[in-house]
Amino acid sequence: MEFAIKASGFSAIFFVFAIFFFVFSTASEFIFEKMDFVEFLTSPEWYPTSLSNKRYGTLALLAGTVSVTGLAMLIAVPLGLGSALFISEFTSGVVKEGLKITIELLAAIPSVVWGFIGLAVMNPLIIEVFDAPIGLNVLNGGIILGLMSVPIMTTIAEDALKAVPDSYREASLALGATRWQTAHKVLFPAARSGLLAAVLLGVGRAIGETMAVLMATGHAVQIPGSPLDSVRTLTATIAAELGETAAGSDHYQALFAVGVLLFLLTFGVNLAADLIVRGRSAR
Amino acid sequence: MNASPFATSARTATNRRVESVGKTVLAGVTALLILPLTAILGLLVIRGAPALSMEFLLEAPTAGMTAGGVFPAIVGTLWLVGVSLAVSAPVGIMAGIYLNEYAKANWLTRMVNLAIVNLAGVPSIVHALFGVGVFVLFLGLGTSILSASLTLAIMTLPVIIASTKEALAAVPMAFREACWTLGATRWQTIRHVVLPNSISGILTGVILQVSRAAGETAPIMFTGAAFYLPFLPQSVQDQCMALSMHLFTVSTQVPNVPEAIPYATALVLLSVVLLVNMFAIAFRTYLRRNRKW
Amino acid sequence: MVSASPMIEVENLSVNYAGKPALDQLTLDVRRNEILAVIGPANSGKTTLLNCINRMIETIPSASVSGTVKVDGHNVAEYRDPSLLRRRIGMVFPLPVGLPMTVYENVTFAPRMAGEKDRTVLDETVQRCLKQSALWDEVKDRLDDLGTRLSGGQQQRLTIARALSLNPEILCLDEFSIAVDPVTTMKIEEVLKELNENMTIVVVTNLVLQAKRLAHRTALLLRGKLVEVGDNEVIFSRQTADARTFQYVQGLFG
Numbered sequence A: 001m002e003f004a005i006k007a008s009g010f011s012a013i014f015f016v017f018a019i020f021f022f023v024f025s026t027a028s029e030f031i032f033e034k035m036d037f038v039e040f041l042t043s044p045e046w047y048p049t050s051l052s053n054k055r056y057g058t059l060a061l062l063a064g065t066v067s068v069t070g071l072a073m074l075i076a077v078p079l080g081l082g083s084a085l086f087i088s089e090f091t092s093g094v095v096k097e098g099l100k101i102t103i104e105l106l107a108a109i110p111s112v113v114w115g116f117i118g119l120a121v122m123n124p125l126i127i128e129v130f131d132a133p134i135g136l137n138v139l140n141g142g143i144i145l146g147l148m149s150v151p152i153m154t155t156i157a158e159d160a161l162k163a164v165p166d167s168y169r170e171a172s173l174a175l176g177a178t179r180w181q182t183a184h185k186v187l188f189p190a191a192r193s194g195l196l197a198a199v200l201l202g203v204g205r206a207i208g209e210t211m212a213v214l215m216a217t218g219h220a221v222q223i224p225g226s227p228l229d230s231v232r233t234l235t236a237t238i239a240a241e242l243g244e245t246a247a248g249s250d251h252y253q254a255l256f257a258v259g260v261l262l263f264l265l266t267f268g269v270n271l272a273a274d275l276i277v278r279g280r281s282a283r
Numbered sequence B: 001m002n003a004s005p006f007a008t009s010a011r012t013a014t015n016r017r018v019e020s021v022g023k024t025v026l027a028g029v030t031a032l033l034i035l036p037l038t039a040i041l042g043l044l045v046i047r048g049a050p051a052l053s054m055e056f057l058l059e060a061p062t063a064g065m066t067a068g069g070v071f072p073a074i075v076g077t078l079w080l081v082g083v084s085l086a087v088s089a090p091v092g093i094m095a096g097i098y099l100n101e102y103a104k105a106n107w108l109t110r111m112v113n114l115a116i117v118n119l120a121g122v123p124s125i126v127h128a129l130f131g132v133g134v135f136v137l138f139l140g141l142g143t144s145i146l147s148a149s150l151t152l153a154i155m156t157l158p159v160i161i162a163s164t165k166e167a168l169a170a171v172p173m174a175f176r177e178a179c180w181t182l183g184a185t186r187w188q189t190i191r192h193v194v195l196p197n198s199i200s201g202i203l204t205g206v207i208l209q210v211s212r213a214a215g216e217t218a219p220i221m222f223t224g225a226a227f228y229l230p231f232l233p234q235s236v237q238d239q240c241m242a243l244s245m246h247l248f249t250v251s252t253q254v255p256n257v258p259e260a261i262p263y264a265t266a267l268v269l270l271s272v273v274l275l276v277n278m279f280a281i282a283f284r285t286y287l288r289r290n291r292k293w
Numbered sequence C: 001m002v003s004a005s006p007m008i009e010v011e012n013l014s015v016n017y018a019g020k021p022a023l024d025q026l027t028l029d030v031r032r033n034e035i036l037a038v039i040g041p042a043n044s045g046k047t048t049l050l051n052c053i054n055r056m057i058e059t060i061p062s063a064s065v066s067g068t069v070k071v072d073g074h075n076v077a078e079y080r081d082p083s084l085l086r087r088r089i090g091m092v093f094p095l096p097v098g099l100p101m102t103v104y105e106n107v108t109f110a111p112r113m114a115g116e117k118d119r120t121v122l123d124e125t126v127q128r129c130l131k132q133s134a135l136w137d138e139v140k141d142r143l144d145d146l147g148t149r150l151s152g153g154q155q156q157r158l159t160i161a162r163a164l165s166l167n168p169e170i171l172c173l174d175e176f177s178i179a180v181d182p183v184t185t186m187k188i189e190e191v192l193k194e195l196n197e198n199m200t201i202v203v204v205t206n207l208v209l210q211a212k213r214l215a216h217r218t219a220l221l222l223r224g225k226l227v228e229v230g231d232n233e234v235i236f237s238r239q240t241a242d243a244r245t246f247q248y249v250q251g252l253f254g
């Protein structure tokens, strides 16, 4: 048994590195040998299936990811931090437990269900309200993704607020500050790094989300000019095209390169969150 | 300054008003959060109800998926969840035990923990790339339940490791030290004291991954889940349908599907996921009440 | 029983925690069947010394050890499996730790881990140890209660019962009265005197009077160094070899 435990420990470690290695090696052949690295990052032209003029530029896809994620954060940050503050400071007992459980259940809704909501509910709604030709766009994806990103932010932000010692609250209240003043003069500064980490983890989650944005943002590879434009994100591109590529082809490898880009983006964001949290606990 | 009592009370009154407004706003924000959950559930129930019936759960799709039920998708989801957890739960739990109880605090362990944290943050579609590249093509497993389950297993593995470590770390160090001084070996200590007092926390973590594996679509799309299969899978080498995949299919890939079918499919999927989650939460609450220390 | 060689021989023992010295070239013997008290201000290395005797020091990653400790003539470093060493030495920590299992299971834990399965032997062990630790009367009807649900003083005596379950030749106690009321403390002291008939006992204590009441000999540690060790008649008199001993014992320490 002891041996099995150690073996499993090492096999898990092996898998972790295998993923990094495999995805990177498949992609690197493409990035470094077959195409122009600069073009890959800066060209908005992504025409992997064109017969005469194949192009593998990810700028438009990146713009899709950034625009949808950005809008999502506009929604998720106030909702996430606000509800965390409410749950942590203004509720107690059963209400608090109930709210936390609800948030947990919200986090469990599968992304394909969110995507379906975007498609079946938000799409006609947006067409009607904005008189738009199509409701699958940045706005739709942003709202859906925003709602999806809230639970993780709420949970982590609530943890960060909970970690502020009660003596801070008592001192502030004893000085005659209201709970509201205590929250934004004492708690927010004290929990700043934890709250920032909560936001960053939400961003990381949003960047990597696939099915919901695949179904809710339309399929137009373009740099969006308005929230009502359709876009295609990095994740949606892989999901939409992986099934149609031949193994080992340029297109196949290009998708792995997109995967690496995605990986690096989320890795960077998660690492930043990790370092912030660790910086806090080190102090 | 000779502040009059009036000035003070006026300020207090303002403060109180700010507080109550602020509190209301926050309550509204929180309500805005709960709204989607109830709204989505309500909508799925109302619009899916016309299609929902015992037959819907127990029949295969018919007429080019524009009629019939979701039975093969339910069966397929069970296969995928079962096989993937059969791999990731034991490996993940043992890896968690290794990292928390045996691994020395050196740079290698730190690297591994960092890698696990980051693997947990890897987008599911990147796992799909890995699954296609390694399981489907490189290892030659083809698009099959095995490939899809292994991909799901790799995706759930870091989370199971993390929740196992957390459950183990909640057992006070003093218990381990007491056992060691009594001459218990490291393994005896784990087996007789650490595990019995953390196994339920560990299991809760695993149950939560059951619901996650059941809900995921991207990692199984290209590795083993099919749009439609006229037969039920007989072994892990077959492909299968899956609830999540089926929802994607009937809502985006098939024309002329009656509205109620995707709604009912979404309702079935969501119910499965939420029920499993609620079970895990109830289990956890029960355990917290019955802690032995 | 009477043998000339000491039960525990500590020789040139030095311990660092991440480079910070905690014990410095300590040399000290514990004689057979004596009660040795180890006194000294906080952080003088008393706990570290006990941890070296049963090799618990190995479980602290930052600790590095040099020098030798012999138990019953054998270098403790030569035990392949530290469990075998630890089964010969009962150890009681400052804060009582009831394991999260029943009282019965707590007391029989060590024998069961050592392979004892015979129910009558285990039953006897429970009775003997709980009586030896003066806890039997209080818990004889609660053997199936969780050990963690006993009061602090009871848990401390449970810890002692547990430490006695393998009939160790040596019993070490680290500031056992810290979390215990005075009545329980006196009870435990009586117990230790009885046990001493066939057991070597090392008592680390922050209470000078406890050392005086209980021990045959007393050792004073100061910042990881041994100041003096000697018979209680000497240590608690004006004729101490080192002036600091007299000052410390008189509570004149600055």
Ligand SMILES: Nc1ncnc2c1ncn2[C@@H]1O[C@H](COP(=O)(O)OP(=O)(O)O)[C@@H](O)[C@H]1O
Binding pocket: C017, C021, C022, C040, C041, C042, C043, C044, C045, C046, C047, C048, C049, C060, C062
């Ligand atoms: N686990 C540890 N890690 C780092 N330093 C320690 C540890 N345990 C003890 N020390 C240090 O070693 C010195 C001696 O400690 P200890 O043996 O506990 O003394 P005492 O029991 O006499 O109070 C102290 O300076 C203490 O801070």
Ligand SMILES: [Mg+2]
Binding pocket: C046, C047, C048, C174
């Ligand atoms: Mg100490």
